[in-house]
Amino acid sequence: xxxxxxxxxxxxxxxxxxxxxxxxxxxxxxxxxxxxxxxxxxxxxxxxxxxxxxxxxxxxxxxxxxxxxxxxxxxxxxxxxxxxxxxxxxxxxxxxxxxxxxxxxxxxxxxxxxxxxxxxxxxxxxxxxxxxxxxxxxxxxxxxxxxxxxxxxxxxxxxxxxxxxxxxxxxxxxxxxxxxxxxxxxxxxxxxxxxxxxxxxxxxxx
Amino acid sequence: xxxxxxxxxxxxxxxxxxxxxxxxxxxxxxxxxxxxxxxxxxxxxxxxxxxxxxxxxxxxxxxxxxxxxxxxxxxxxxxxxxxxxxxxxxxxxxxxxxxxxxxxxxxxxxxxxxxxxxxxxxxxxxxxxxxxxxxxxxxxxxxxxxxxxxxxxxxxxxxxxxxxxxxxxxxxxxxxxxxxxxxxxxxxxxxxxxxxxxxxxxxxxxxxxxxxxxxxxxxxxxxxxxxxxxxxxxxxxxxxxxxxxxxxxxxxxxxxxxxxxxxxxxxxxxxxxxxxxxxxxxxxxxxxxxxxxxxxxxxxxxxxxxxxxxxxxxxxxxxxxxxxxxxxxxxxxxxxxxxxxxxxxxxxxxxxxxxxxxxxxxxxxxxxxxxxxxxxxxxxxxxxxxxxxxxxxxxxxxxxxxxxxxxxxxxxxxxxxxxxxxxxxxxxxxxxxxxxxxxxxxxxxxxxxxxxxxxxxxxxxxxxxxxxxxxxxxxxxxxxxxxxxxxxxxxxxxxxxxxxxxxxxxxxxxxxxxxxxxxxxxxxxx
Numbered sequence: 001x002x003x004x005x006x007x008x009x010x011x012x013x014x015x016x017x018x019x020x021x022x023x024x025x026x027x028x029x030x031x032x033x034x035x036x037x038x039x040x041x042x043x044x045x046x047x048x049x050x051x052x053x054x055x056x057x058x059x060x061x062x063x064x065x066x067x068x069x070x071x072x073x074x075x076x077x078x079x080x081x082x083x084x085x086x087x088x089x090x091x092x093x094x095x096x097x098x099x100x101x102x103x104x105x106x107x108x109x110x111x112x113x114x115x116x117x118x119x120x121x122x123x124x125x126x127x128x129x130x131x132x133x134x135x136x137x138x139x140x141x142x143x144x145x146x147x148x149x150x151x152x153x154x155x156x157x158x159x160x161x162x163x164x165x166x167x168x169x170x171x172x173x174x175x176x177x178x179x180x181x182x183x184x185x186x187x188x189x190x191x192x193x194x195x196x197x198x199x200x201x202x203x204x205x206x
Numbered sequence: 207x208x209x210x211x212x213x214x215x216x217x218x219x220x221x222x223x224x225x226x227x228x229x230x231x232x233x234x235x236x237x238x239x240x241x242x243x244x245x246x247x248x249x250x251x252x253x254x255x256x257x258x259x260x261x262x263x264x265x266x267x268x269x270x271x272x273x274x275x276x277x278x279x280x281x282x283x284x285x286x287x288x289x290x291x292x293x294x295x296x297x298x299x300x301x302x303x304x305x306x307x308x309x310x311x312x313x314x315x316x317x318x319x320x321x322x323x324x325x326x327x328x329x330x331x332x333x334x335x336x337x338x339x340x341x342x343x344x345x346x347x348x349x350x351x352x353x354x355x356x357x358x359x360x361x362x363x364x365x366x367x368x369x370x371x372x373x374x375x376x377x378x379x380x381x382x383x384x385x386x387x388x389x390x391x392x393x394x395x396x397x398x399x400x401x402x403x404x405x406x407x408x409x410x411x412x413x414x415x416x417x418x419x420x421x422x423x424x425x426x427x428x429x430x431x432x433x434x435x436x437x438x439x440x441x442x443x444x445x446x447x448x449x450x451x452x453x454x455x456x457x458x459x460x461x462x463x464x465x466x467x468x469x470x471x472x473x474x475x476x477x478x479x480x481x482x483x484x485x486x487x488x489x490x491x492x493x494x495x496x497x498x499x500x501x502x503x504x505x506x507x508x509x510x511x512x513x514x515x516x517x518x519x520x521x522x523x524x525x526x527x528x529x530x531x532x533x534x535x536x537x538x539x540x541x542x543x544x545x546x547x548x549x550x551x552x553x554x555x556x557x558x559x560x561x562x563x564x565x566x567x568x569x570x571x572x573x574x575x576x577x578x579x580x581x582x583x584x585x586x587x588x589x590x591x592x593x594x595x596x597x598x599x600x601x602x603x604x605x606x607x608x609x610x611x612x613x614x615x616x617x618x619x620x621x622x623x624x625x626x627x628x629x630x631x632x633x634x635x636x637x638x639x640x641x642x643x644x645x646x647x648x649x650x651x652x653x654x655x656x657x658x659x660x661x662x663x664x665x666x667x668x669x670x671x672x673x674x675x676x677x678x679x680x681x682x683x684x685x686x687x688x689x690x691x692x693x694x695x696x697x698x699x700x701x702x703x704x705x706x707x708x709x710x711x712x713x714x715x716x717x718x719x720x721x722x723x724x725x726x727x728x729x730x731x732x
Contacts, residue, residue, distance in 0.1 A: 011589055018582045025542065025575035032549035033568065040551040046493065046543050053539055056582075057532040064528065064586035068520055071588075138357040139450060141515075141596055145662035148592045152515040155356070155444040156451050160518045173673070177596040177664040179350050181357050182282040185667040 010063035017056065071162075094162065095127040102133060102140035102153050105183030107174060119189040121174075124196065127165045134158050141177035144191060152178055169193045213487040215400040218316030218478060225711035227629035241329060243314050243322030248627060250307030250332055251620065255701075257299035257339070259694070264292040266691050268668070273684040275672040285668035286348035290369075293351035297468070298376045299339050301612055303332075305471035306383050308619040309408055312478055313387075316402045317394040324389045331382035338375035341368040350666060352461065353425070355442030355453040359433035367433055373426030377419040377460075380467065384415025403494045407474030410502040411467065417506065418463035421456045428453070454516065458509030466505050468608065470498065472615035473541055476567060479622050480548060483558040483567075485718035489547035497540035504534040514587050515595045524587060531585035538578055545571055555718045556725035562637040563716075566618035569645050570611045577606020577652065598679075599659025606652045614644065617697070624701070625715035630708035634729070636700040640693045647689025654682035 091097045098121055099110040109121035123129050133142055135153040143150040147163035166172060176187035209217070228244055237245055268288050271280040280288075310328060314320050322328060345368025349358035353373065359366065391409030394401040428441035432448060440448035477494060481487050488494060510524070511531045517524060549568075558564045581603045583589045593599060624632050658679035663670065670676055712728075719725040 011586075011592075014586070015583060015589075018580055021582070022575060022579035025546075025579055026572060028546050029549075029568070029572055029575065032546045033554065035550070038550060038553055041489070041547045043490070046490075046540070046547075049543060050536055050539065053536055054533070057529060057535070060532055060582070060586050061525065061529050064588040065520075065525060067588040068591070072519055138360065139354050141664070143595075143597075143662060143664065145593075150515050150591050150593075150595045150597075151518075152513060152595065154450040154454070154516055156449055157516075158518070159516075173662075173671070175662075175664055177662075179286075179352075179354065179357070179666040181361065182286055182348060184286075185282060185669045188671075 009067065011067060014060055014063055091130060093128075094130040096123055096129045098129060098131050100131050100133040100142070102135045102142060102176065102187075104137050104181050105176070105187040107142075107176075107187070107189040109189070120192055121189070122192045122194060123165045125165060125167045125169055125193050128162065129165055130160065130162045132158060132160055138180050139178050140180050140187070142174070143177045144172065144174050146172040146191070150177060165191070165193050169195075209487060212400055215396045216402055216491050217481045217487055218402045218404070219318040220482070222315040222318060222320060223626060224713070225625045225629050225715055226627070228627040229705055230629070239329075241322075241325035243310055243320075243325060244627065246322060246325060246328050246332065247307045247311035250303050250310065253332070253336070254300045254304035254307065254616075255698075257295050257303070259698070261292050261295035261300055262691060262694055264288045264295070266687060268292070269684045269687040271668060272670075272680050274681070275670055275677050277669050280668055282668050283348060286350070286666070287346045289666065290348050290350050291342060291346070294342055294372075295339070297351060297464075297608070298335070298380075301468040301608060301616065302380065302383075303335060304616040305468050305475070305612065305619075306387070308475060308616060308623070309387060309404070309471045311623060312404060312475070312619070313390045313393075313408055316404050316478055317390070319390075319393045319395075322386070322390060323393055324386050327382045327389075328386045331379045331386065334375050334379040334382070338372035338379065341372040341375070345369045345372070352457065353429060354457075355429060355432065355448070355450055356444060359429055359443070367430055370426050370430040370433060373429065374423055375426075377423035377426060380415050381419040381423075384412040384419070387412030387415065403477035403488070403491065403498075404474040406495050406498045407470050407477070410498045411470035411474075414463050414470075414502050414505055415467060418460045418467075420460075422460035422464070425453070425457050425460065428456075451516070454513050455510065458512045459506065460509075461512060462509040463505040465604070465607070466501060468612040468616075470501065472570075472612040472619075473498075475615050475619040475622075476541075476545060476570075479563060479567065479618065480545065482716055483555070483561060483564050483718070484548065484552065485555060486548075486552055489544050489551055493540050493544045497537040497544070500540075501534065501537040504530060504537065508534060511585055511590075515591045520587050528585055528587055532582065535578075535582060538574070542571065542574060542578075553720065555720050556722045557717055557719035557729055560634075560725060560729040561716060562632070562634070562641060563618040563622040565641050566614050566621065569641075570614040570618065573606050573610025573614065573648065573652075577603055577610055580656070581607075593660055593662055596665050597659040598655045598663045598665060601665060602652050602655035602659055605648075605655060610648050610652060614648075617644075622716070624704075625711035628705045628708070629711055630704055630706075631711050631715065632704040632708055633700050636696050636703075640696040640700065643689050643693030643696065647686045647691075647693060649686070651683050651686030651690065654679045654686060658683070 097112060101108040106119050109117050133153050135155050137155065140153045142153055142161060144163055146166055149161055149163060151159050151161045153159050170193055172191040174189040174191050176184060237249055268280060268285055271278055271285060310322055314322055345365040347366055347369030348361060349369065387408040391405045391412060394405055431437055432440045432443045440446035442448045442450060442453040444450055477488060508527055508531045510527045514524060584594050584603060661675045663676055717728060719728055
């Protein structure tokens, strides 16, 4: 499924590389224990290993930054358009804008008509949704597994997260992933996907 | 065995290693207050084992609760208290004191000084930690070991200040331990080019102890002061002018080096016992030295990778942290490469293959590869903002590193030292049972956690929904946890039983024998 972070591009390559490095290390250990022929490995071998590692670090940095800045493009674009103030036409790029207040313990979702719903937000299939999240008490987490995105919300600042809603109608989990007090386990909400998909002509006003 | 004099010196002084019945001849007062390095170390080791039992018992209680979805017998409050105590007791009470105590025991011997300099500070470090542990158990905080502000002073627990105070005491205790390690690292006589790698480890990590505990002490004070409202303007409480981001930065300036505090002394144990089992020096001395220095230098600035998803926009600073975090991989790769090459360069003695500490050491290396190489992903902001941040992926990572590697290395060090302080050998069969139960249990547990994390199972919950895969993963983790618990019982019974009934240890308990038959008689299977 297409997701907001688009993580399955170069990240998948990196996961494969990481897995093969793990296997390589274990194979080397097994060889050291059980192989019959033995010799003293040269320093060149170690330096080569380190050189590959350094190369990987910069590839990983590039891949991660690329992925994450592509995700941020939208958010940055909005911020530029509205000069730091989160109202105005910049948000028109999204099918739906929801303000989220994370509190001890739950999520309140406020839509553009100031309708408040606790622990559930209703979106249409395939919509691009912007969540503007604040916390008034402690540090909370905001994780939507189906959209593959996690954010940490601290009381000092606002945090924006956008997702592309799943195409299949249903109830999807939204959860807090940062320990925020004894009620943390109950801090869940539902992303309810229902209704028809927005048509291509949607733009000015619905 | 043609080792040169310089290599001999770098391997430490074998002359100081003689089995003796220390435990049998010790008086209780001596054990508590003597400044002899062996007594200080033994006191630390046995206290740490009590902490391990305590922390493990806490874990098994809440693991039983988590085995199936819904609430069985534990409420949120008790669950979180047990979870917090499990984390704090295991890291501050078991792991760090255990490996530091083993360093106290081994350093004077490998350096040939036969005494622990500034033993009074080690003594103070021990007793301050005991006070901290008592405060924790009485205060029963439920704010997890990270004590995130402002949650950690808004819990409604009137004894929560005991938790904050014990954070300060832990900082003082670890600072003093660092002072002792640094002092003793410089006590060798062979010059810095020949000093054993254990001394390099003690020197570099001792400095890191001293520097990194300063922010921890401040965090403890800040939390206490914000809770008590001593100052008109709070440090960390946003409702009174404090800053949560400030807390995050200060805390993780300690919090990242903190994970190296048990890690590096555990590495030092490998560098000490591996050459003795194999009968030849490490593959490369300087590779180890460089790795210790790089790790100490790289540890401090990378704390912010623990809260990457706080930022909407990840700028250059976040990217710097991301790159540096991945580069800190390199010292660990240097270490692992060094160990594997040392194992590989010459045939492994048949005696070593039968030694329990050798087996634990090999599996510790396997777990550092398993938990460390997969952690290459954790540093990257994109996957971190997907399934990694604060899901069970993180406990999988640090249980592999803390328990699979550092904890098992500490146990290897303990088994290695056992004949030297009891004068007897432990029971080989029970030790083997302990070994296998731990490897299987740990692997199941860590892999289960990794799978749960990949399925977005959040940390710190006592109750969870029956989402496909979640309950199965939790059940697996619980089974693994109980296997580890059974293995621990074998361990304790073995330690207690063998101290009186074990075979008398030979002159050299860890001989190097390159012959299967002779090795079989020297190291019997039971």
